[in-house]
Amino acid sequence: MTDIFEAIQKTAKRIKKAIDVKDIGYSQQANASGETQLQLDIKCDMIIEEEFSQVASIHTIASEEKEKEMLLHEDGKYFIAYDPLDGSSLVDVNLSVGSIFGIYENAFGAKNMVASCYVVFGPRVEMVFAHNKTKLHLLQGEDFEFVKEIHLDEKGKLNAPGGTQKNWTPYHKEMIDGLFGEGYRLRYSGGMVPDLHQILLKGGGLFSYPATSDLPKGKLRKLFEVFPFAFIYATAGGEAIDGRVDLMELGYEHIHDTSPCFFGSKYEINRVKEVYARNT
Ligand code: F6P
Numbered sequence: 001m002t003d004i005f006e007a008i009q010k011t012a013k014r015i016k017k018a019i020d021v022k023d024i025g026y027s028q029q030a031n032a033s034g035e036t037q038l039q040l041d042i043k044c045d046m047i048i049e050e051e052f053s054q055v056a057s058i059h060t061i062a063s064e065e066k067e068k069e070m071l072l073h074e075d076g077k078y079f080i081a082y083d084p085l086d087g088s089s090l091v092d093v094n095l096s097v098g099s100i101f102g103i104y105e106n107a108f109g110a111k112n113m114v115a116s117c118y119v120v121f122g123p124r125v126e127m128v129f130a131h132n133k134t135k136l137h138l139l140q141g142e143d144f145e146f147v148k149e150i151h152l153d154e155k156g157k158l159n160a161p162g163g164t165q166k167n168w169t170p171y172h173k174e175m176i177d178g179l180f181g182e183g184y185r186l187r188y189s190g191g192m193v194p195d196l197h198q199i200l201l202k203g204g205g206l207f208s209y210p211a212t213s214d215l216p217k218g219k220l221r222k223l224f225e226v227f228p229f230a231f232i233y234a235t236a237g238g239e240a241i242d243g244r245v246d247l248m249e250l251g252y253e254h255i256h257d258t259s260p261c262f263f264g265s266k267y268e269i270n271r272v273k274e275v276y277a278r279n280t
Helices: 002-020 039-053 088-093 170-181 192-201 222-235 266-279
Strands: 026-030 036-038 058-063 078-086 097-105 113-121 125-130 134-140 143-149 158-161 205-209 239-241 261-264
Touching (some): 002 078, 002 113, 039 078, 058 222, 097 222, 113 222, 170 266, 222 239, 239 266
Parallel strands (some): 158 205
Antiparallel strands (some): 205 261, 239 261
8 A cells, every 4th residue: 555655645746746837728538527628637647647557556547537447457456546636627716626546455336445545736735645544644845744643523614515506406405504504604616625625624514515406416426536535534533425325335337427425524414414314
């Protein structure tokens, strides 16, 4: 696992340099989810593929930017699904973005996840790696330095509600409004990595991306976004569900499958469970 951890650190330093360059035009290609790919997305994907190709323990990779999985080393045991630059369209308005990595043993699938990691590219570059514990590292010059372990409180103060509000169900809207009524503060940038990072580091709250009338299976991708963050939140003492079921209990059929998702501390997730049990 150390070799993977080190390879991710290398990719983070190279991606940081790629983000800093001003050419961020669109390519002519669309990714597997139908979004037009930024040249930067493609470049970050290439960087990760190059670094992971040099790690013998990695068997197969799957990228949010690639249609299919790619075999790297027959004898490796790890399967890594990654989103090279989540929220990349936020780069041109200079908001934070991130890379997400789900590390699976022997095959993809939540039940096989053994570690998970994300890197936030903001005013600083930070990396959160969850294995047995969830740990924060900060890029200082050329090296990542350990900062602290991350633990979620029982109840937080932040509310990050994703999806187009006019397409929410009435009970979802009532639940979100209810939290605001209790004093929760709105924090939503449109970048999953910085939004979930903020909730983690500020002790707790709720990030939601529900099923909506236009996206009945949600928007966020199981292997690249949902499972990795579910693992990180659970390891940090929080919870992650699809409304009713623990996200880590879900299967997947296709590598680009999506799921509604809710990440938070215990109090907010219990609220989601109550509301969704009554209405679904
Ligand atoms: O995966 C894409 C993404 O940009 C996430 O980073 C983010 O949480 C979400 O989409 C935002 O979606 P919306 O604009 O529909 O709230």
